[in-house]
Amino acid sequence: MIPSAPTAILRLPMEQFEAPIRRSLAAHTGLPEAEVRIEVPRDAALGDLAFPCFALAKTLRKAPPAIAAELAAAVEGELEGIDAAATGPYVNFTIERALLARSVIEQVLEEGERYGDGTLGGGETVVIDLSSPNIAKPMSVGHLRSTVIGAAIQRILDALGYRTVAINHIGDWGSQFGKLVAAIDRWGESVDLEADPIRSLLALYVRFHEEEEEDPSLAEAARTSFRELESGVEGPVRATWRRLTELSLGEFDKIYKRLGVTFQLVRGEAYFEPMLEETVDRIASVGITEVSEGALIVDLSEIAEGMPPCLLRKSDGTTLYATRDMAALFHRWEEYAFHRCLYVVGADQKLHFRQLKAVLQRMGLEWEPRVEHVWFGMLRLPEGKMSTRKGRVVFLEEVLDRARDEALAIIEEKNPDLAGASEIAEQVGVGAVVFNDLKRERIKDIEFEWDEVLSFEGETGPYVQYTHARLASILRRAEAAGEGGADPDWGALEEAAGVLLRIGRFPAVLRSAGAHAEPSEVTTWVLGLCREVNAWYTRHRVLGQEPALTEARLALVRASATAIARGLAILGLTAPREM
């Protein structure tokens, strides 16, 4: 959807230049404005914006370079502050430097921390299902992905004017809780649940699976416990389950706090337990269920050839994961009537979500397309796939701690007098971990490597934060020295075009990232901006120049810092003023 009011379009800095170019080209080519495709030249020296003439060659029956030359000549006089020149088959446009500087910087400084925000969403509700850890299991680096990607998508959509609802759908139900209760009954004394709940529970879980094979009574005890749990009776099993849940949620909250992630709703699968009957009835009432091999299923082979059926009820009558997810989804629809419902869940569950959607289709529900599985690549350890049962996991808490310690060590070496070093080390360390996870396209698989996570140089979160800190330092010193306040000489920012063009593209980047639910577009953008900023920084001195020059450069620094901070905030990182 495109904002209808022209003023909304003009609020995007690059649109301000692209719009007249598009209009002018449309008039001279006969193309509808929407089809005039403006792109960015490969080589910045060629220009700021470009229009390829290949597509016109056929209709005009002329060679692209000839068309480009004619168009450039025709358009040249019509564009105020924009130079048009033909280079081969392209018309390249170069924005007058002073105009570019003034318009981009003024807009950023005016909008401040709302820079790039839009009204595209029009207040429509987007429900985002993210994180969704399992009770009694450690938050591993695997859960980090869903949490961090989901939270970034939420911030992107918030900025675009959607009303977002982040839901943490806690895995607090299922037969594994029978196992845990049985394990606690048997060996609970051997661990200190209160002191270190997650590690203790993991130890019990692993031990259960180790001893289960030789001791069949264990499996039986687990089944008995789960049956009691499911019965809803307020007995000792339920009490243990409640305790597990509380202990785990307490641990998870520590992590969420460090990551700066909040949820509008935290709700366990157990919440939907009383609704499972009506959920099954609701699907059955459409007449699409059948009994197969004793189980109640929805056949999905007509939706897609070879798609396995969705199981609503096992042959023993109990429900499954899919049943609970259907219940939760119906509930969400009734509660929010969402515009989109995004499930930020790993690639290993693609079939599951295709099946959920297929059931909705078979039910004839028109809102089925609003449900999207925003999947991401799997995280593997060098020694293989992570496995909770085998105890082969990397604890997220440990990753964050090590990153923080590493950041602190670097601060002590490079900036020993820094005030609040431990807080900043936390911000930088956590930032490194989060940024690393958002760096690549979300569908790519990742192999977890300590070296990479603990790297603070090059394309990393700390690099971006450091760029921001250096800019903040200039602003701090300028204020202390009483510099600035003169009339800026915008024409003096000629060599900052790369920085300005990057900053100017942010609103468009945000929109694209929102449409694709792809935080890495923001990451890539902010890294590119920092590269430009750092290159400019080493070649130009801000303070102590002619007042008009210093003022122009200060404005550029201010706008750059604002834009970088904005990008970091979207990704869930802080923008330290010192580090």
Add this chain to the structure above:
RNA sequence: GCGCCCGUAGCUCAGCUGGACAGAGCAUCGGAUUUCUAAUCCGAGGGUCCCAGGUUCGAGUCCUGGCGGGCGCACCA
């Protein structure tokens, strides 16, 4: 076996709805600090864009078929 996803420099990745000589970071080598934070910057080397066909004026980008890797495939979640 079937389905989905991925395959770009030694490694990790960008490459915008197909468009101008394929770009970064890491690693290697060589440089830059009397001046705003060197967690930085500049330079060098390094690529049959997995392979083979096809569509197109034009393919890393689209289609088909291979090869390699990941994930999944009814009573776990």
